[in-house]
Amino acid sequence: MDPIKIKFWGVRGSIPTPGPRTLRYGGNTSCVEITFPGIPRFIVDAGSGIRELGKELLASPNPEKGHIFLSHFHWDHIQGLPFFKPAFKPGNHFIIYGSDEPNVDLTKIISMQMDPIYFPVAIQDMGAKVEFQSIQEGTIDIDGVEVQSRYMNHPGYTFGFRFSHGGKSVVYISDNEPFRQEYTQSEVQPKTVTLEDRFESFVDNKEEALIEFIAGADLLIHDTQYFPEEYEQRVTWGHSPYTYTVDIAVKGQVKQLILFHHDPDHDDATVDKMVDLSRERLRKHNYAIPCNPAQEGAVIEI
């Protein structure tokens, strides 16, 4: 069977970072294309990287169809959508998947960023057929691809996705943070364990569910925004230190790890350092898998 092809169009977190400091790994925000053999393309997130993908699709003489999955609606995951030219081309067909908010449906969430206050072209001006499908945590089947969505630890409704087809799977978790564990890590267990002690020391870190979600994946693309010392200053910012990412990759026994959502303040050399440390940590776990940084334009086949 032909391989699944994963192409990185945007790998940066938070805000685009053009310039000489990020030339090698790229400054566009999150956008990953996943192509399954014989099936319309899947696009995960619509950060600024989707603009370049759009230029490639425009070159096609044939009508294009695509499934666009939005992990959440922070700017770095949707800001490229108004600049995605294939959506303005009649004959094309895109389906956008994401979560409703309790009082705002998916269509409105996407439309709002194209309100005339913010952008001169309205979503109604998109000439392609553009549909919206709200999703919650669960599993859907699209053209034989099983798509599992799972809430991650990040502000608001933020999904991780697992795409499975032909016995292979790709997991995309762009924004995720460890749950707080300070009580279990720092406090000495009292001699007499009261019910209150048990209640206060119980950590519902949902890690078991996360490990189950990523288990055995052929490729894990995961948030690796921080070094541990940075993370200590940015707990509750919704992102992971590389140490956590490596550890869950090991626990989940994934077959390949891509470090994703690079911090906007990390230049190429800093990303290199993070990769070195991640590989070193994998060696300490005695777990030998490919581990690389997400890089704009790079293609992985599995």
Next chain:
Amino acid sequence: MDVNNNMVGMMNQKTSEYDILIVEDNIEQAHLTKLLVEEYGFSAHYITESAKALETIQHSRPSVVILDLMMPELDGLRLCQQIKDSDDTKGTKIIIYSGKMYESDQRKALELGADAFFVKPTRANLLITKIKELLHPLQNGSYKN
């Protein structure tokens, strides 16, 4: 009908079967929370399937619901909204008890009508104090201190 029950008006002409319902997909967390609140004199039940929570609340009329956020089937924010949007359950007090520690999530929960938000793991006395505070107008605060 027991006209002396102060919850009658609050709970739309029906008495509560118990004080507190815990909606929590982690059964260990749910059980621990139930034991804790029972130690302080409250009656409590828990369910781990959030999709059945609204029906359970409509039937059992708990005064307080302790609600997790990240749950399969139906997440806590949407459930909070359903409880507060329904005429026969909108008087139910809601305490969100979640591992999510983001201020934006807390603001959203409060906007949707939640009465309190605690990040896991919290101090037992803070949770108990809040429950007493929410129940006080209803039950004269006669619980174990």
